[in-house]
Amino acid sequence: MSFMQALRTRWERADSLVCVGLDPEPSRFPTRFNDAPDAVFQFCRDIVDATAGYVCAFKPQIAHFAALGAESALLRLIEHIHQSHPGIPVILDSKRGDIGSTAAHYAGEAFDRYAADAVTVNPYLGRDSVQPFLDRADRGVVILCRTSNPGAGDLQDLPVAGSDGGRRPLYQHVAEKIARDWNGNGNCALVVGATWPEQLREVRAIVGGLPLLIPGVGAQGGDVAAVVANAKSADGSGMIVSSSRAVLYASAGDDYTDAAATAARALRDQINRYR
Numbered sequence: 001m002s003f004m005q006a007l008r009t010r011w012e013r014a015d016s017l018v019c020v021g022l023d024p025e026p027s028r029f030p031t032r033f034n035d036a037p038d039a040v041f042q043f044c045r046d047i048v049d050a051t052a053g054y055v056c057a058f059k060p061q062i063a064h065f066a067a068l069g070a071e072s073a074l075l076r077l078i079e080h081i082h083q084s085h086p087g088i089p090v091i092l093d094s095k096r097g098d099i100g101s102t103a104a105h106y107a108g109e110a111f112d113r114y115a116a117d118a119v120t121v122n123p124y125l126g127r128d129s130v131q132p133f134l135d136r137a138d139r140g141v142v143i144l145c146r147t148s149n150p151g152a153g154d155l156q157d158l159p160v161a162g163s164d165g166g167r168r169p170l171y172q173h174v175a176e177k178i179a180r181d182w183n184g185n186g187n188c189a190l191v192v193g194a195t196w197p198e199q200l201r202e203v204r205a206i207v208g209g210l211p212l213l214i215p216g217v218g219a220q221g222g223d224v225a226a227v228v229a230n231a232k233s234a235d236g237s238g239m240i241v242s243s244s245r246a247v248l249y250a251s252a253g254d255d256y257t258d259a260a261a262t263a264a265r266a267l268r269d270q271i272n273r274y275r
């Protein structure tokens with residue numbers, strides 16, 4: 001099943017638009033992991049098993065594993081998700097972007113080495129740099145559009161000439177370009193931060209039903225009601241609302257799995273109330 005089919009199926013069957021981000025920070029793990037040699041894998045696996053019933057996707061963030069030399073934990077974690085929770089797509093958050101010949105290796109890294117169903121990609125180098133990802137029609141290509149961080153506007157808001165001759169912010173141009181030209185295989189999604197409700201509304205108006213990955217609720221303070229009101233598609237879906245730290249580190253005690261499950265379920269319910 002393709003990433004887009006799996007995502008839509010999961011939206012419906014689990015009745016959830018929540019994505020749990022897997023960003024391991026060992027200093028925030030419960031103390032029981034202090035001497036555990038395989039702590040990164042075990043902690044993330046526990047969170048996955050506790051929250052699987054409430055999510056439409058999982059999103060491991062590659063730097064959090066690579067900086068710890070824990071690539072093997074990432075591999076085994078994705079394998080675990082596929083085996084124990086079939087049907088839940090995995091979005092590898094690696095935000096790659098390079099010349100085409102190198103990008104082909106990044107696509108191989110995400111889709112063949114790690115067996116991710118989708119990957120986050122930076123569009124700044126242009127279409128040929130994203131093409132190796134776009135060519136994998138069964139996999140999702142989740143492209144940065146208007147990121148959640150405070151400096152997002154430094155470059156993403158710069159005015160550029162639009163197709164109608166008028167000027168508009170670069171992120172809107174990115175949204176239109178991808179929805180109209182790059183999405184020939186129907187496998188594109190866009191990243192827009194939950195911290196920017198106005199920009200979410202603008203992007204939704206441009207891209208129709210294209211899925212939006214929306215990080216920035218929870219630890220970054222994005223407002224769930226505003227996100228849903230501005231970013232939902234015509235059928236009340238279209239969103240992958242991602243939260244990492246607020247779920248992973250909901251408790252530093254021995255109740256960490258219960259606390260994570262409660263946080264994921266509460267986010268699912270809050271989103272569903274507004275859509």
Ligand SMILES: O=C(O)c1cc(=O)[nH]c(=O)n1[C@@H]1O[C@H](COP(=O)(O)O)[C@@H](O)[C@H]1O
Binds near residue numbers: 148217218242
């Ligand atoms: O691509 C992403 O996932 C992403 C895009 C963005 O604009 N902002 C953003 O925070 N993220 C990622 O989403 C996660 C946010 O985590 P929390 O703020 O802990 O929920 C991190 O792994 C970020 O790298």
